[in-house]
Amino acid sequence: MDVFLPIAQVFINPVEILLISAIVGVLSGLFGVGGGFLMTPFLIFMGVPPAYAVANEANNILATSVSGSTTHWLKNTLDYKMGLMIVIGGTIGTMGGIFTFTYFKDIGKIDTVISLAYMYILAIIGTLMLVESLGEIDKAKKNIVEKKKLHVHYWIHGLPFRMRFPKSKLYESIFTPIIIGLVVGFIAAIMGIGGAFILVPAMIYIIKMPTKLVPGTSLFVTIFVSVIVTFLHSINYGSIDLMLVLMLVIGSIVGVQVGQKLGEQIDSSGLKALLAILLLIVGIVIAYDTFFAEEILNGTTPISLKDLNFFSKFIKEFSEDMPFFYGLFSILFAVILGIAAAFIRRSISKFREKYFKKPVKQTK
């Protein structure tokens, strides 16, 4: 049974969307990255136009990062000061990204730009991950123990306006997190991704934050970047489809939980090569779709307002009549879903601890 998306104007199978977003969520929970840059291409393959896939995936990322960030806030593993510095850069980067998006949309090349950006990013990340896994095969075989330098200084560490970040115990230039935020924001606006694959390595290797603060702070930054991306896409292009967002959020939140639980039980480092191969395959399929497949001239199916059901009609009219408030509503919708998911998860784990935890035997 196909469902009509009133904003994107395409028919999709809700079971397929739920299943794929859950699988991507499992991968994301297992490896810590990959939600956005796998789900957006999958949406495109399922017939959602690229400009809509980007905007709706950004809204989905908002919900999942609110959920993850609430968990880290409850555990107190967040550096707000550092996060806000990255957000300042992220805001400027996102504005630049939306400006670039608008330029390419106006000249009618946005779909090609999104596809090109995806195939190159996926190919670069896939290649780096595979080369790293090759190195690990060699090291494991020869039993090489690598000596790491305690402090490696790059040009970025010599920048002025240094500030103390007590939570991370760092004395760093404010330009370091701002520049990183700038890059992440720009890419997030064009590609509809959270940017964790840039943010997490940059926080560990460039800013040198303590590892336990990295996931929470990265999710905290992603919230702000995806809020701006969602809002700007919504008011500029009216491309947020709450029907699609709801399905994506449910699938990915459930998937991420399963992935995190799996990650606690199995060693995922050996599976990294498989993820890398998956990224390369997705890159090749996007390349084939963009360069060699026959062009589908009209992928959308316009349906008159009268034929829509109540919910679809409400979404369509709301987005057309009040784009500003529809943008705010989309953000609120994702935030509420994210917070609800975090509290449900906490309640479930408390319930399990209370009733299913094995009692520890005391030894005298």
Next chain:
Amino acid sequence: MHLPNIKIPQILSEKKTTLIKTGIFSAIIACWGVILFGTFITFN
């Protein structure tokens, strides 16, 4: 007498690693080949 017994698993293991490495490099080259070739013909 024992020499071939030791060497054959070693050789097999080395061949397996070489095969995995060749597979990985072929995948990388195939991916970049498709992408760069496609980009080249599209923009020309």
